[in-house]
Amino acid sequence: xxxxxIKRIFASFLFLLFYSSAYSEVINQxxxxxxxxxxxxxxxxxxxxxxxxxxxxxxxxxxxxNLYETNFFENVTVKVEKNVLTITVDEYPIINNINxxxxxxxxxxxxxxxxxxxxxxQSYNEFLLSEEIKSIKLLLKNLGFYFAxxxxxxxTTDNDMVNINYEIDIGDKAKIxxxxxxxxxxxxxxxxxxxxxxxxxxxxxxxxxxxxFK
Numbered sequence: 001x002x003x004x005x006i007k008r009i010f011a012s013f014l015f016l017l018f019y020s021s022a023y024s025e026v027i028n029q030x031x032x033x034x035x036x037x038x039x040x041x042x043x044x045x046x047x048x049x050x051x052x053x054x055x056x057x058x059x060x061x062x063x064x065x066n067l068y069e070t071n072f073f074e075n076v077t078v079k080v081e082k083n084v085l086t087i088t089v090d091e092y093p094i095i096n097n098i099n100x101x102x103x104x105x106x107x108x109x110x111x112x113x114x115x116x117x118x119x120x121x122q123s124y125n126e127f128l129l130s131e132e133i134k135s136i137k138l139l140l141k142n143l144g145f146y147f148a149x150x151x152x153x154x155x156t157t158d159n160d161m162v163n164i165n166y167e168i169d170i171g172d173k174a175k176i177x178x179x180x181x182x183x184x185x186x187x188x189x190x191x192x193x194x195x196x197x198x199x200x201x202x203x204x205x206x207x208x209x210x211x212x213f214k
Contacts, residue, residue, distance in 0.1 A: 024056040028083040035089050036160070038072060043087060046070050055080060063087070071125045092123040096161040102168045108143070112168075115139055124154075124162050136166065144173040 030051060032040040047063045049055065060078050067076045067089065075090040097120055103109045115135060118128050133150050140148040148170045155163040 024054050025080050025083055027051055027053050027055055027080070027085045030085045030087065033086065033088045034091070036091060037094070038089075038091060043067070043089065046072075047087060049085065055085065071128065072123045074126075092125055093156065093160050093162040095120050095122050095124050095164060096157055097163045099163065099165045100168060101165055103170060108140075108170065111143075112136055112139060118164065124164070129164070136168070140168075140170055145170045146174040147171040
């Protein structure tokens with residue numbers, strides 16, 4: 001789905017790449033198609049173009065760029081014909097709910113939610129979803145869960161909304177089993193171990209707190 005969106009964006013820009021740079025046309029009318037939730041006036045405002053503007057390839061590129069940067073649209077196409085600018089958009093669905101499945105500890109779940117970029121009532125965006133997954137994994141890694149997995153599942157509702165379900169397996173915290181020093185050493189291993197922050201995990205460490213590998 002993400003690859004398909006990237007291909008659409010690339011195709012739109014490829015079209016404009018071959019649009020003659022010497023060609024320009026005064027816009028007497030702007031027609032908007034494909035929008036359901038977002039009004040025509042809002043689309044025009046986002047595009048930063050108005051009737052009476054003289055458009056060329058650079059300005060049409062800017063229209064595409066401006067509309068994609070709103071993160072409201074999965075696909076955008078623009079066309080100028082006989083002084084009429086036609087903008088056709090495919091809106092991203094609105095996020096209804098975001099659910100976290102598999103994380104039992106409330107403190108970890110709260111930390112993940114607090115770090116969310118995508119939130120309910122916002123427009124769903126595939127790129128932001130992929131970045132969200134990276135962010136969740138990084139957060140869990142910083143907590144010591146090096147082998148955590150995050151799988152998003154989308155559930156589309158009847159009213160053009162989407163639920164995002166994150167299935168997360170945090171796994172076990174990574175612990176240092178053994179520290180080995182290689183090469184010529186001036187100091188003995190015992191001395192080196194005494195001055196580094198990390199320590200090998202021992203059975204008795206549960207008394208004073210386990211050392212987590214970060």
